[in-house]
Amino acid sequence: MGRPKPTPPPKALPLRHVGTVRTLSNDGSYVIAELEAGIMVATGMELLVTATGGDPARLKVAEIQPPYFVADILSGHPEQGDRIQQ
Secondary structure: OOOOOOOOOOOOOOOOEEEEEEEEOOOOOEEEEEEOOOOOOOOOOEEEEEOOOOOOEEEEEEEEEOOEEEEEEEEOOOOOOOEEEO
16 A cells, blocks of 8 residues: 655745835835735734845734735845835
């Protein structure tokens, strides 16, 4: 009797574009971002910034005022114009 075939791991969902970094705070601790039309985020949600020339940055949504939201920078160095993904 053979061993049962292992179940493959679940496939990762593709990242979706949720917004764009519009402004960085003077101290570099948070960003103000603009949401894409029809997209919502929730307070506490962690997002990924795909930087144009460096490593990805991680954000955590702090406050939402559609069509904008404020997110704390958890890691990395996002720049104005960077795409934010979920």
